Amino acid sequence: MSAEATNPATPGPVAPATTRRRSLPRIDLRRLGRAALLGSPARGRLPDAIGHVVEAHRAHHPDADLEPLRRAYVLAESSHRGQMRKSGEPYITHPLAVTLILAELGAETTTLTASLLHDTVEDTDVTLEQVREQFGEEVRYLVDGVTKLEKVDYGAAAEPETFRKMLVATGSDVRVMSIKLADRLHNMRTLGVMRPEKQERIAKITRDFLIPLAERLGVQALKTELEDLVFAILRPEEYEHTRELIVDNASRADDPLAEFADAMRAVLREAGIQAEVLIRPRHFVSVHRVSRKRGELRGCDFGRLLVLVNEDADCYAVLGELHTCMTPVVSEFKDFIAVPKFNLYQSLHTAVARADGQVAEVLIRTHQMHKVAEAGVVALGNPYAGPQEEQTREGAPADGDRLDGERVDPTRPGWLSRLLAWQEAAPDTDTFWSTLREDLAQDREITVFRPDGGTLGLPDGATCVDAAYAQYGEDAHACIGARVNGRLATLSTVLRDGDTVQLLMGQDPASEPSREWLEHAHTPAARIAIQRWLATHPAPAEPEETVDPARTVTDIPATDTPLSRPDTAITVAGRPDAGVRLAGCCTPVPADEVTGFAVRGGMVTVHRVECAAVARMTDAGRAAVDVSWGDTTECRVTLVAESFGRPHLLADLTEAMALEGAEIVSATVEPPSQQRVRHTYTIQLPDAGHLPTLMRAMRNVPGVYDVSRAQHHASAS
Structure with missing residues (x-):
């Protein structure tokens, strides 16, 4: 069955009552059980067992x-x-x-109806068709969305495929995930009866998947309690230490937060601003994070002050009074009203200090903002109601209050649309499961602007490669460059919140992505699209070079071996007289970690250890030879520069190289193709340690969007 309960003899770790939210009270399970055992009520009369659900709903x-x-x-x-x-x-x-949790959050009747029925199809003989006939298509859809797939049909893939099914269902109706989150919260509250290893497994799934989803849907009331319950199971010692800190603070006679609250009430009362000032205790995980950040905690570190007002304008009026009459900590100010978070959250954040060094963090928001901050999408009521119905619903935003950016359609936020797009391309269950975990771990989003006025929501750390695939899908294979805030930029450029990105696209339908793009792709959509293309377009294998044993390393022309120096630069363990050459497929230089392989004629070819040829030769049973660098730091290396075509580019690039002390041994510039030019330079450097600086200088030349060491694909033959 889908739910577990606590054995009173072996209670699970649960946050003390001081940290629980009043909006999510525990219910008396035994009292409910007795009411249920009394049987069904007379037709038309509400059962006693759902009396508290009805009270919360009304x-x-x-x-x-x-x-x-x-x-x-x-x-x-x-x-x-x-x-x-x-x-x-x-x-x-x-x-x-589960239904009580949702009722306390403000869920509408359809959600509560589906919540009462959410396990019937999974655990009883009730069918989805029966649910549709008795309660309608909406309720049937919600119940189906949270119904698990059978292990007998899916085996080990049942859990990830159930998550995939729920996410797809959530894409059409976010209430599916609301029910799932409430279901998991009650199961986590009553997890103590399970074996410790099963508690740990469920807690990890909750940590990696359900908590990030609660955060993205803005359901903070569920997210914070889930965090505390997971914290207690997975990190019991730190949980107990944090609990002791909270208990010790509660026993202190003085409460600086209460003193701050009284002072704020006086300031706002004198200014004629109607406001409610509340002390909002931090939950366990929040206290733990603050303690790790600040060390020893003071009284104000155990909570924040919440100021609730009626109108948006009142929020700024409160801010002005607090900053005028108290000492503000300017660096702590954030305006999430003018620029809301992607998960519906709106609030003003600030902090004020007093003479003894105590600093109180302050949240300022309207009552409606507070409701949404706590309940997220659940607070939207029925997000699929028609315009007329929506206008008549109490608390619903009027037409002038439409949300912008990713909040235009709160029933299909941007992050969810992106997730649904890449999951369709995930080739197998394992890829989906691991990629979903990585995606949800990216807990901060940025917004970048397109020249046409549109926006792209991307995870923090995203690059121009990610932006290309977010905007164009697999057509981004043809991307040839980007402008960031009007300046030419490499596709590896990391974007910042508020950047304007213009993606430059080639016209050739046969354009292909660069293999190096994978190194710069952070979003699942970009990585999966590039990997899928690479899987269907394998690089042609090139045979490994053979060398005449009579020739020494210094005899090999630069065009054959991109990197060479005196024999003494490489030492072969146990074979001091062995001939040595440096592999052209990975161009090793001093300080690279290297290994060697014997080739025909008694020569030893030296590769960087991460070279793909090393893995292929090892898999083929070839024995590696221990090699090491000598004292020589001089190196010869081949670099490939990718650029957009423009006048004087070659002169500017070679000048930049010369200024860095590089001697150009040979150079090749390929004919321009789709506005792109590929340059190949073999250069001599007196010190291999200067190579990164040289490559940065080349990348800084206007028009150059990538510089890399030569990479040729060699076979293991």
């Missing part, structure tokens, strides 16, 4: 039709009757608890 939706809830409870209770949780309670207590 607090947010006073005019809600409760009949669907009554019928959903009757069906859920009758279908789960006889099923028990591991703690001994009737199974119906689980869907009731």
Whole structure:
């Protein structure tokens, strides 16, 4: 079954009551169980067991039709009757608890109806068709979205494929994930009955997948409690230490946050601003993070002050008064009202200090902003209601309050659209599962602007390569460069929030991505698209060079061996007289970690250890030879520069190389192709350690978008 319960003899780690939110109270599972065992009520009368669900629901939706809830409870209770949780309670207590969590967050009736039924199709004889007939297509869709796939059909892939199914369903209706998050929260609250290894496995899945999804959907009330529960299971010693810090702070006689709150109330009262000032304790994980950042904690570090007002303008009025009448910490100011976060969050952040050094962090927001900050997409009510219905819903944004950027359509945020796009291209379950974990780990997003006025939402650390695939999909294979804020930039350029990016596209439909792009791709969409192209277009293998044993390393022309120097530069272990040559496929230079392989004629070819040819020869059973660098630091190396065509580029590039002390041994410039020019230079440097500086200088030449060491693909033959 999908839910577990706590055995009272072996309670699981749960955050103390001081950290729980009043909006998510624990329910008396035994009382619910007794109510369920009394049987179904008379037709038309609300069951006692859902009385507290109804009470919470009416607090947010006073005019809600409760009949669907009554019928959903009757069906859920009758279908789960006889099923028990591991703690001994009737199974119906689980869907009731999940539904209460959603009701407290303000979910509308359809979500609560589906929540009551969310395990019926998975664990009982109820079918999706029956759910559709009795409750309609919306409820059927939500129940189907959270129903697990059978292990008998999918084996080890059942869990990741269930997540894929839920994410796809969430793409059409975000309420699917709302139900899943509430379901996981109740299961995490009651996880103590499970074996420790299973607790750990479930906690890790929650940490890697559910908590990031709660963050992205803005459901902070669920996210913070899930974080604390996971923290208690996976890091029990640090959890216990943090608990002791919180308990010790609560026992202190003085409370600087309370003193700050009183002072703020006085300031705002004198200014005639109607506001509510609350002390908002930090949850366990937040206290732990602050303690690691600041060391010894002071009283104000255990919480923040929350100021709630009625209108947006009041937020700025409060900010002005606090900064005028108290001592502001200017570096702590952030305006998430003018520039909301991607997950619906809006608030002003600031901090004020007093003479003794205590600093209080302050959050300023309207009551509606606070509701959305806590409940995220759940606070939207029915996000799929028509315009007329939406306008009549209490608390709904008016037409003039439309959200912008990634918030234009809160039912399909930008990050979710991108996730759904790349998951379709994921070639197998393992790739999907590992890539999803990486994607969700990118917890900060940036917005970059396109010249046409559009925007792209990308994870922090994204490059121009990522922007190209985000905008053009697989057509980005034809990208030949970019302008960032009006200046030519390499495709490896890391973008910053607010940058304007113009992607330069070639016209040749047969254009192909560079293999080096994988090094600069951070988004799953870019990586998967490039990898898929590379898998279907393998590079032709080139036979490894053979060398006449009568020739020494210094006899080999630069065109054959990009890197050469006196024999004494490389020492072969146990073979001091062996002839040595440096492989042209990876162009090793002093300080590179190298290995060698014997070739025909008694020569030893030296490769960088990360060279692809090394892996192929090792797999083929070729024995490696120990080699090491001698005292010589002089090197000869071949560099490849990629650039856009422009007048005087060759002169500027060679001048930059000469200024860095490089002697150009040979140079080749290929004819321009689709506005791109490829330059190949074999250069001599007196010190290999200067190579990175030389390559940076070449990249800084206007029009040059990439410089790399020569890479040829050699076979293992």
